[in-house]
Each structure stands twice: as structure tokens, then as C-alpha cells.
Amino acid sequence: MQTAWGWLPAIYLFLGGLGAGALLIAAVFEFYGKRYQYEFCPTTLVGATVPGPLLILGTILLILDLGAGRREPWRIFYMYTNFSSVMTWGVWLLSLFIPVALIYGFLEILDTFPAARPWLKSRRWLRWTAFLWNLPLRRTKRVFAGVGSVLAVGVATYTGILLSVVGPAIPFWSTRVLPFIPIPMMPVLFLVSALSTGLGLTVDLAATLAIGPMEQRVKSLPWIHMAFIGLETLLLGMLLITALLDGGSAAQSAREIIVGTYAVVFWVFIVLPGFIFPFVIHAYAAGLGRHSPVSGVGSGMGIVISGLFLRYLILISGIPAAL
Amino acid sequence: MSVSISRRRFLGLTAVAGIAAALGLPLLKKEASSAEERPKARYALIIDTTKCTGCGACIEACRLRNKLPEGVSYIRRIVKGNASNPWFLMVQCQHCANPPCATVCPTRATYRREDGVVLIDERLCVGCRYCMQACPYQARIFDEKRGVADKCWLCLPWVLGGGLPACVEACVPGARIFGRADDPQSEVAQLIASGRAKPLHPEFGTEPSILFYILQEE
Numbered sequence: 001m002q003t004a005w006g007w008l009p010a011i012y013l014f015l016g017g018l019g020a021g022a023l024l025i026a027a028v029f030e031f032y033g034k035r036y037q038y039e040f041c042p043t044t045l046v047g048a049t050v051p052g053p054l055l056i057l058g059t060i061l062l063i064l065d066l067g068a069g070r071r072e073p074w075r076i077f078y079m080y081t082n083f084s085s086v087m088t089w090g091v092w093l094l095s096l097f098i099p100v101a102l103i104y105g106f107l108e109i110l111d112t113f114p115a116a117r118p119w120l121k122s123r124r125w126l127r128w129t130a131f132l133w134n135l136p137l138r139r140t141k142r143v144f145a146g147v148g149s150v151l152a153v154g155v156a157t158y159t160g161i162l163l164s165v166v167g168p169a170i171p172f173w174s175t176r177v178l179p180f181i182p183i184p185m186m187p188v189l190f191l192v193s194a195l196s197t198g199l200g201l202t203v204d205l206a207a208t209l210a211i212g213p214m215e216q217r218v219k220s221l222p223w224i225h226m227a228f229i230g231l232e233t234l235l236l237g238m239l240l241i242t243a244l245l246d247g248g249s250a251a252q253s254a255r256e257i258i259v260g261t262y263a264v265v266f267w268v269f270i271v272l273p274g275f276i277f278p279f280v281i282h283a284y285a286a287g288l289g290r291h292s293p294v295s296g297v298g299s300g301m302g303i304v305i306s307g308l309f310l311r312y313l314i315l316i317s318g319i320p321a322a323l
Numbered sequence: 324m325s326v327s328i329s330r331r332r333f334l335g336l337t338a339v340a341g342i343a344a345a346l347g348l349p350l351l352k353k354e355a356s357s358a359e360e361r362p363k364a365r366y367a368l369i370i371d372t373t374k375c376t377g378c379g380a381c382i383e384a385c386r387l388r389n390k391l392p393e394g395v396s397y398i399r400r401i402v403k404g405n406a407s408n409p410w411f412l413m414v415q416c417q418h419c420a421n422p423p424c425a426t427v428c429p430t431r432a433t434y435r436r437e438d439g440v441v442l443i444d445e446r447l448c449v450g451c452r453y454c455m456q457a458c459p460y461q462a463r464i465f466d467e468k469r470g471v472a473d474k475c476w477l478c479l480p481w482v483l484g485g486g487l488p489a490c491v492e493a494c495v496p497g498a499r500i501f502g503r504a505d506d507p508q509s510e511v512a513q514l515i516a517s518g519r520a521k522p523l524h525p526e527f528g529t530e531p532s533i534l535f536y537i538l539q540e541e
Binding site for chain 2: 002005066067068069070071075078080085086088091162165166169318320321323
């Protein structure tokens with residue numbers, strides 16, 4: 001296994017995906033009008049406000065994992081310079097995504113809680129934010145949701161590209177979608193997992209906790225979830241099968257995941273909470289037409305936790321090519 | 324100004340981002356594919372695995388010259404063959420002409436000199452360890468004390484002064500041959516020209532330019 005990157009980068013990759021996914025769900029609700037169907041929309045509120053802080057936390061973890069860059073933080077600015085490095089792309093994406101997400105979240109709070117505006121006006125030290133609350137609120141919000149979505153796709157995807165370009169060194173990370181399709185799997189898997197964890201956070205967790213019977217509002221929710229779980233199962237299956245067919249270190253990684261050293265992480269911390277458990281809950285809800293608060297929160301937690309362990313598993317199961 | 328975004332436009336924008344990311348991938352590979360433009364390496368270091376006994380004198384000499392802590396070296400020993408007939412593959416930085424460590428380094432701390440030697444500018448390194456992941460020879464180590472990546476630098480100051488890398492000087496069975504690759508009369512140039520000394524795992528596409536191996540027949 002590779003030992004250079006452990007839990008900290010894994011948590012960062014997860015937070016990046018979760019934040020990007022949550023913002024994308026909020027933007028979908030915004031552009032498809034779901035946001036305005038009811039007076040209060042917890043999904044959009046959480047999806048807009050949480051990504052900024054999540055990505056700030058992720059960036060702090062990234063910096064903590066650095067060597068010299070942690071002790072001499074000005075060195076971090078050098079990381080903007082090499083455009084052939086996917087990590088440089090990531091630094092740029094983060095630098096753009098975080099402020100856009102923070103402003104989007106701020107505008108969403110202003111829109112959801114009109115009382116926030118007079119409160120802001122009454123604080124002298126917050127007056128500088130006037131340029132934001134004096135703009136046409138919903139139009140400005142839509143611009144930030146749109147720009148944020150584009151950046152979110154970038155944030156969710158680049159983490160996969162980051163791993164897939166180290167091709168010959170760690171063959172498992174550059175496994176293709178299928179043996180004959182020259183598209184790396186990791187960016188695709190990470191994007192789908194980002195959306196899925198974003199959905200788990202903003203809908204299952206946030207909406208259930210805030211309003212309870214969320215399935216009354218989004219009737220197709222169980223089906224959307226089952227579709228996502230199905231798609232992720234398919235992608236993970238394709239990843240493992242392609243890796244096994246590739247042979248060498250990639251196949252070794254796949255074997256360690258399915259039956260070897262990482263089998264517990266895979267089956268107990270990823271497949272069970274993120275696939276089997278939410279699938280059963282949503283299949284049950286689809287038949288019954290409703291959720292209980294416990295099942296909604298449980299499914300959301302399971303999906304989010306499984307997303308974290310997925311990033312960790314992909315990182316630690318990277319076995320260097322044999323020499 | 325009109326600032327509203329329609330739902331079609333939103334979908335279009337996200338699709339554009341996805342496509343841009345997909346297009347970026349081949350671009351990355353393209354950048355590193357112009358082999359003719361790269362200057363040829365001035366030096367060559369050939370390791371004859373048929374002579375190497377795996378004694379590890381090179382590993383220790385490297386550690387001492389570079390003042391590395393106990394048990395740490397720029398050279399790694401890999402045991403090959405089978406239990407009854409083992410042989411040894413000593414691996415260090417191959418000084419690639421197409422170094423993936425330099426491609427992925429976000430700060431440009433890793434670079435290749437005109438004479439082919441790949442170096443790390445420690446003042447630029449942030450210690451993200453991406454280069455360690457990208458090196459298919461796993462030739463990089465991490466200097467925990469200074470928080471930077473580290474690796475074989477071909478004992479450059481000694482070599483520039485007319486001396487030898489520590490590993491070559493220390494090699495007991497004389498399995499390491501060092502010389503000028505740009506002098507066609509030199510032993511190393513002839514071994515490489517004859518095809519006896521080959522780069523390690525050319526299929527990685529990294530084009531090792533200084534380290535070559537005379538490999539044990541298997």
C-alpha cells in the first residue's frame with residue numbers, strides 16, 4: 001500500500017466531494033423551482049451554506065498534512081504555479097469555489113430569513129457586506145449558484161483526476177471505466193459519490209431533521225436514491241472488475257478490497273451503511289410511500305459515512321507498481 | 324445587466340465544466356510527449372545486476388555521504404528471482420527525461436537540469452508528497468525534519484568536481500559503472516549503445532536518462 005497519504009487527505013477528498021455535491025443539489029433545487037415550492041426549504045439552505053465552511057475545513061486539513069508548507073505557509077502560494085499539476089488545478093478551484101460558495105450561502109440565508117437584513121444593517125462592523133444585500137437578491141443568488149455549480153463539478157472531479165494521473169506508479173488509481181474505454185474511473189466515481197453524499201446530507205439528514213416528512217415534498221425521493229445507489233454499485237463493480245482484469249498491482253488492490261486486508265473497510269464501512277442499508281430503507285419507503293424520521297436520518301448518515309470511507313479505501317488500497 | 328440563469332443554461336454550464344475537465348486530461352499527457360526537444364543526459368550510471376551481490380555498501384555509502392538518518396537511504400534493495408537463486412535490484416532516482424514527479428509537483432520544486440540530473444529545490448517544496456505518489460520507481464523519501472521530499476541527486480557536487488557518486492565509489496563487486504554518456508568512447512555510452520544496458524521499465528513512459536541496468540536473465 002502507499003503510505004504517503006493517509007486519513008487527512010482522505011477526509012479532505014471526502015469534504016470536497018460532500019461540499020461540491022451539496023451545492024449542486026441546492027443549485028438543482030434553485031433552478032428547478034423546488035426551492036420556492038414551500039416557504040422554507042432546508043435542503044437549499046444547507047446545500048448553499050454548508051459547502052463553504054466544509055471546504056475551508058478541508059483546506060485546513062490539507063495544509064496540516066503539508067510538510068514545509070505548514071511551517072512556512074507562504075510556500076503555499078508556490079502551489080498556484082505549475083499548471084501541468086492537477087494539484088495546482090485543485091488549489092485554483094478551491095480558491096475560487098470557497099468565496100463563491102460562501103457568498104451563495106450568505107445570500108441564501110438573507111433570502112430564507114428576511115429578518116437577517118435589518119440585523120445586518122444594525123451592525124456597524126457588518127456594513128461592508130452592503131454591496132451584497134443591496135443587489136437584486138434572487139438574481140444574484142442564481143448567478144452564484146450557477147458559477148458555484150460549475151466550480152463544484154470541477155472540485156468533485158479533480159480529486160479523482162488527481163489520483164488517476166499517477167498512472168504507472170499506482171495502477172489501481174488509473175483504472176479505466178471499462179478495459180476498452182480510455183476514461184479513468186476515479187473522476188466519474190468521485191463525482192457520483194459527491195452527488196450521492198450531497199443528497200444524503202441536504203435531503204435525508206437536513207430535510208428530515210428540519211421538517212420531518214420530507215417524502216411528502218419530494219415523492220420521487222426513494223427512487224432517486226435507489227437510482228444513485230444502483231449507479232454507484234455499477235461503478236464500483238466496474239472499477240473492481242476492470243482492475244482485476246488489468247492484473248498486476250491493480251488486481252492486487254482489487255483483491256485486497258474484496259477479500260483481503262481492506263475487506264472490512266469495504267464491506268462493513270462502505271457497502272453496508274452506504275449501499276445495502278439505505279437501499280433497504282428507500283425500497284421500503286418507496287413501497288410504503290413514507291419515511292420515518294429515524295430511517296431518513298439513518299440513511300443520510302449511512303451514505304455520508306460510507307462516502308468518507310470510500311475515499312479512505314481508494315487512498316490506502318493504492319498499491320505501487322511492482323518493479 | 325441581465326443576471327438570471329435559465330435552467331438550460333445551468334445544465335449547459337455544468338456540462339461545459341465536465342467536458343473541460345475531460346479535455347484537460349489528454350492535454351496533461353501531451354505536454355510531456357516531445358522527446359526530441361529534451362536535451363540528452365550528460366552522465367550515465369549503469370548497474371550490472373549480474374555482478375551485484377546485494378551487500379548494500381552503496382545504500383550505506385549513500386546514507387553517510389548525504390547525512391541521512393539511520394536506516395534511510397536514497398537507494399532501495401529489491402530482492403528478485405526465487406529463494407534458491409535470488410538476485411538484487413538496487414533502485415534509486417532514475418533521473419527521467421520525462422519525470423512524472425516534476426509534472427505533478429504543484430510548486431515546480433522538482434526540475435530537470437540541462438545535463439539530465441533531476442533535482443528538488445527545497446526552498447520551493449511544500450511537502451505535499453504528490454511526487455512520491457507519482458514516481459513509479461518509488462525513488463523518493465520524505466525528510467520529516469525539514470518537511471520536504473528528498474531523493475538521489477547523483478551526488479552532483481562531487482560529480483561536477485570530477486568525483487564519483489558515493490554508491491559507485493563504494494560498490495564492492497564493481498557492479499556500478501559511472502561515466503560520461505555524451506562521450507561515445509566511454510564504457511557507459513558503449514554499453515547503452517549496444518543495448519546491453521537498458522532503462523528500467525521503459526513501459527512506464529518516464530524515459531530514465533541516467534540510470535541504466537544490465538538485468539539478470541530470468
